[in-house]
Structure formats: C-alpha cells, structure tokens
Amino acid sequence: MEASPPVGTSTAHTGHGSSPLIFIVSGPGGVGKGTIVEVLVERDPVLWLSRSWTTRDQRPGEADDAYVFTTRDAFEHRIETGGFLEWTDFLGNYYGTPMPEPRPGRDTVLEIEVDGARQVKALHPDAILIFVLPPSREEQARRLRGRGDPDHKVDQRVRKAEEEEPIGMALADHVVVNDDLGRTVEEMLGIIDRHRARHRGATA
Numbered sequence: 001m002e003a004s005p006p007v008g009t010s011t012a013h014t015g016h017g018s019s020p021l022i023f024i025v026s027g028p029g030g031v032g033k034g035t036i037v038e039v040l041v042e043r044d045p046v047l048w049l050s051r052s053w054t055t056r057d058q059r060p061g062e063a064d065d066a067y068v069f070t071t072r073d074a075f076e077h078r079i080e081t082g083g084f085l086e087w088t089d090f091l092g093n094y095y096g097t098p099m100p101e102p103r104p105g106r107d108t109v110l111e112i113e114v115d116g117a118r119q120v121k122a123l124h125p126d127a128i129l130i131f132v133l134p135p136s137r138e139e140q141a142r143r144l145r146g147r148g149d150p151d152h153k154v155d156q157r158v159r160k161a162e163e164e165e166p167i168g169m170a171l172a173d174h175v176v177v178n179d180d181l182g183r184t185v186e187e188m189l190g191i192i193d194r195h196r197a198r199h200r201g202a203t204a
C-alpha cells in the first residue's frame with residue numbers, strides 16, 4: 001500500500017504540477033502592495049490571496065472584503081487557539097494571517113508587513129519574499145495622503161517605513177521598486193514564473 005503524502009504537499013492537482021509555493025509581498029505602507037497583489041491575482045489564476053484579519057477600522061471607501069475586520073477580543077481568542085500562521089501589532093492594531101487551508105492547485109500570496117514576513121520565513125524557509133520599495137519618500141507620502149490618511153498618520157507610517165526597509169531588504173529574496181504599476185507587476189510575474197520553473201525542476 002502506498003503512503004499518502006502529508007496534507008498540503010500533494011502534487012496531484014497543483015496548477016504547475018508540483019507542491020504549492022508561498023509568495024510574500026511586503027514593503028512599507030503606501031508603496032502600493034494592495035493594488036499590486038490585486039492585479040497579480042487577476043493576471044495569474046494559480047495565485048490565491050490570503051485574506052488577513054485586522055482590528056483597525058475600515059477606511060472610507062475601502063472594500064468590505066479587504067480584511068476580516070474584527071475586535072481585539074476576537075483576535076486575541078484566535079491567537080490563543082492557534083488560528084494564525086503569523087500575526088503582529090502594527091502601529092497599535094493587530095493584523096494576522098489565518099492558518100491557511102491546503103488549496104490544491106494554487107500558490108499562496110500573502111500581503112503583509114515585515115514582522116509577519118520574518119515569521120513566515122522562519123516557519124517556511126522556502127517562502128519567497130518580494131519586498132517592494134517606493135520610488136522615493138516624497139512619493140510614498142503622496143500616495144498615503146492620496147488614500148485619505150491624515151497628516152499625523154502619514155508621518156507615523158513614513159517613520160515606520162524607515163525602520164522596516166533595512167530589515168525587509170535583508171530578508172528579501174527580491175527587491176522591486178514600484179515606480180510604475182504595470183512595469184512592477186510584469187517584473188513580479190517574471191519572478192513568480194522563474195521560481196515555479198526552478199521548483200518544478202527541483203521536484204521533477
């Protein structure tokens with residue numbers, strides 16, 4: 001009798017014929033990660049975007065399904081019951097990735113900040129971290145203001161970016177500058193394809 005493969009490692013149904021990959025998209029606030037991952041999953045149907053939980057308030061105009069918006073109590077209960085792959089406290093709010101269910105045929109994309117990226121890399125050293133940088137600090141601040149963040153929040157997030165960037169760049173497998181959305185997405189799709197090809201070769 002043949003032994004069954006461990007849960008989540010079956011290669012029978014994966015879109016690229018081998019076990020699933022985890023792509024982490026990280027980078028400072030206002031760099032455009034949210035828009036980038038939206039376009040990536042539209043362009044590449046094998047990618048599956050994990051939806052995070054957060055305790056921060058929904059922004060005006062933000063989609064209801066951008067996050068699972070929840071309370072601190074519910075979040076803390078989920079931490080205690082081991083329901084997160086990673087979680088962090090980012091500028092006073094909790095953010096976390098629910099423990100993923102195996103999704104046959106799909107590669108997972110996580111859009112998370114640097115502390116979460118570090119936790120996922122520690123648990124899954126094969127996860128591929130793409131760190132996105134803004135073209136400049138001025139442009140980052142302009143994008144943060146453009147999505148309606150008040151001045152004090154913009155300053156807070158710019159200062160946080162200065163802390164996060166050296167850590168993220170040291171952890172990253174790839175660093176991409178988001179100077180133009182279309183170009184950045186093409187570069188990232190190329191990175192994803194190269195990792196799949198390498199992975200297929202390694203597991204063939």
Ligand code: 5GP
Pocket residue numbers: 027028029033052053056086087088090095096097111112113114115116117
């Ligand atoms: P925002 O409040 O701007 O939506 O997100 C703040 C930061 O939290 C962003 O850098 C975003 O990528 C990150 N983030 C979103 N979801 C998660 C998550 O599940 N885990 C972690 N560690 N960070 C997250």
